[in-house]
Amino acid sequence: ADELVIEDTSRSGDSISVTIRFRPLSEREIQRGDEITWYPDGDRLVRCDYVQPSAYGYDRVFGPSTATEAVYDVAARPVVKGAMEGINGTVFAYGVTSSGKTHTMHGDQNCPGIIPLAIKDVFSLIQETPGREFLLRVSYLEIYNEVINDLLDPTGQNLRVREDAQGTYVEGIKEEVVLSPGHALSFIAAGEEHRHVGSNNFNLFSSRSHTIFTMMIESSDRGDEYDGAMYSQLNLIDLAGSESSKTETTGLRRREGSYINKSLLTLGTVIGKLSEGRATHIPYRDSKLTRLLQSSLSGHGHVSLICTITPASSNMEETHNTLKFASRAKRVEIYASRNRLVDEKSLIKKYQREISSLKQELDEFRRGMLGGASQEEIMILRQQLEEGQVKMQSRLEEEEDAKAALMSRIQRLTKLILVSTKTNIPVLTDSSRLQHQNSVSEEDKLSSSQDSTTVVQNDSTSKDTLSSALPDPLDEINGLRSASGDPSSVTGSGQDSMQVGITESDHLDLLIEQVKMLAGEIAFGTSSLKRLIEQSIEDPEGTKNQIENLEHEIQQKRRHLRALEQKIMESGEASVANASMVDMQQTITKLTAQCNEKAFDLEVKIGR
Numbered sequence: 001a002d003e004l005v006i007e008d009t010s011r012s013g014d015s016i017s018v019t020i021r022f023r024p025l026s027e028r029e030i031q032r033g034d035e036i037t038w039y040p041d042g043d044r045l046v047r048c049d050y051v052q053p054s055a056y057g058y059d060r061v062f063g064p065s066t067a068t069e070a071v072y073d074v075a076a077r078p079v080v081k082g083a084m085e086g087i088n089g090t091v092f093a094y095g096v097t098s099s100g101k102t103h104t105m106h107g108d109q110n111c112p113g114i115i116p117l118a119i120k121d122v123f124s125l126i127q128e129t130p131g132r133e134f135l136l137r138v139s140y141l142e143i144y145n146e147v148i149n150d151l152l153d154p155t156g157q158n159l160r161v162r163e164d165a166q167g168t169y170v171e172g173i174k175e176e177v178v179l180s181p182g183h184a185l186s187f188i189a190a191g192e193e194h195r196h197v198g199s200n201n202f203n204l205f206s207s208r209s210h211t212i213f214t215m216m217i218e219s220s221d222r223g224d225e226y227d228g229a230m231y232s233q234l235n236l237i238d239l240a241g242s243e244s245s246k247t248e249t250t251g252l253r254r255r256e257g258s259y260i261n262k263s264l265l266t267l268g269t270v271i272g273k274l275s276e277g278r279a280t281h282i283p284y285r286d287s288k289l290t291r292l293l294q295s296s297l298s299g300h301g302h303v304s305l306i307c308t309i310t311p312a313s314s315n316m317e318e319t320h321n322t323l324k325f326a327s328r329a330k331r332v333e334i335y336a337s338r339n340r341l342v343d344e345k346s347l348i349k350k351y352q353r354e355i356s357s358l359k360q361e362l363d364e365f366r367r368g369m370l371g372g373a374s375q376e377e378i379m380i381l382r383q384q385l386e387e388g389q390v391k392m393q394s395r396l397e398e399e400e401d402a403k404a405a406l407m408s409r410i411q412r413l414t415k416l417i418l419v420s421t422k423t424n425i426p427v428l429t430d431s432s433r434l435q436h437q438n439s440v441s442e443e444d445k446l447s448s449s450q451d452s453t454t455v456v457q458n459d460s461t462s463k464d465t466l467s468s469a470l471p472d473p474l475d476e477i478n479g480l481r482s483a484s485g486d487p488s489s490v491t492g493s494g495q496d497s498m499q500v501g502i503t504e505s506d507h508l509d510l511l512i513e514q515v516k517m518l519a520g521e522i523a524f525g526t527s528s529l530k531r532l533i534e535q536s537i538e539d540p541e542g543t544k545n546q547i548e549n550l551e552h553e554i555q556q557k558r559r560h561l562r563a564l565e566q567k568i569m570e571s572g573e574a575s576v577a578n579a580s581m582v583d584m585q586q587t588i589t590k591l592t593a594q595c596n597e598k599a600f601d602l603e604v605k606i607g608r
């Protein structure tokens, strides 16, 4: 019994999923004369011939040559799928410095990590679920020296943890709605710029903070019957290194190290207590990390722990600690249940309600202007007519402006809600709008240097570079589309004149959205490039090709960006010059004529 520790994993699904990922010996370890001590023994065991117990068993053990995609399939995909069905999910990477946590969670251009793979999967799953509509938001934070900082908003420092009926949350954290995988990744790239990293003895880019990237997934049925919204959170966590602070060289690093250890120690204690299964006090409040993970760890959701380890003899003891931690975690029981969101809390519902009340308002606006104007209004209009054509025109113009503002608000809200293009549920969709979208895609493909035709794909496997994992932003926009069809479907007469304005502004909005995404991707590429160039000092040959490819890709995206910007300028000028002005004039003339007629009718009726 002393020899082998194997947890009963037959309960899987009810306990934390624990996987171990080995990395290969690094150049530095080889040069230092390190030997292999811990090694994988089959798919489930980790073994070492120099310690007792000499073997540990887990749900799955991945050897040093396993690709991140394979780790993702086992350790993260089920959690992501659960999150899409309303069950909270947490995936975290735990291990000593330089054992491969960041490599596993973030990865790089050539080998995307769990986070980009999960993002891509979420969008594929939306595409696979035509019966529901989704609203996705992301947040990104770090816990540095026990202080929570918002990585999406540099002014959001030292944020507080609060609690409500749904669990703990960070007060005031910025949440961004995301429309495509590239869009979500651009927020991570921006966030990375604010993260605390520092080099230590082992790792030039050691993470000095824990980071939590969260996707908030809200969905509701698209049928007529509203059955409430579903809401879940998917937390993807890259922990700071778990090594002891004695290895740190400077005062600052020692201080960071002791904070890192405090939260990891608390995590260990919490997991230890949970694994005992007895009703004792669990010290979630002793660290920010455990406080934030409280609802996940206390059993409300799926939890997957990926422990990254190095086989190197110099890390034998630390690796042993990681394995013991992983073993304890295996004993924690989880009872995942589905979340339903109360109506008032649902953002998707809020948007839908807002859209429908705005549509109603717009409808009333039109009826008031075109048809059943009240006698009182006609009297006022008549007076205004008498007072002068100029004043009348300006009031009509104001009303047109207000109407246009309403239209654009409806469009903006509608665009945030994502639905699959594979839908078979009829929605209020204007055929001219769809044609128009197609024509945008055709035009842009001509000007784009890429000839990709892939939409957000059903197939979520076998892509091995980050760029191929991420669809072209143009395709992404056309692959998923916003939900409620075209707001112009609420129009009565006068539809034709509005139609030009809608499609023009729609076109412009799409182009602007694409520019934002491309800019995000360029930022992401540039920050990866920066890291690669720094790495190339150590390994010039190994990184040369990657650097060249990445530079080429960034250049292509820049060219594409410039082409889009040019289009926006042209499109903006054209729409102002043609559509709006001419239409507005025509509408005004038409409305003035109608007003005159009504005023005349009224005069006849009241017998003047």
Ligand SMILES: Nc1ncnc2c1ncn2[C@@H]1O[C@H](COP(=O)(O)OP(=O)(O)OP(=O)(O)O)[C@@H](O)[C@H]1O
Binding pocket: 022, 023, 024, 026, 064, 095, 096, 097, 098, 099, 100, 101, 102, 103, 104, 203, 205, 206, 207, 208, 239, 240, 241, 242, 308
């Ligand atoms: N499975 C792997 N295969 C190949 N290389 C790997 C693997 N895991 C990690 N590496 C490499 O090892 C180095 C250290 O990895 P990484 O930065 O991910 O460690 P870390 O655990 O995040 O460290 P820290 O806690 O200091 O941030 C990197 O150069 C990374 O590319």
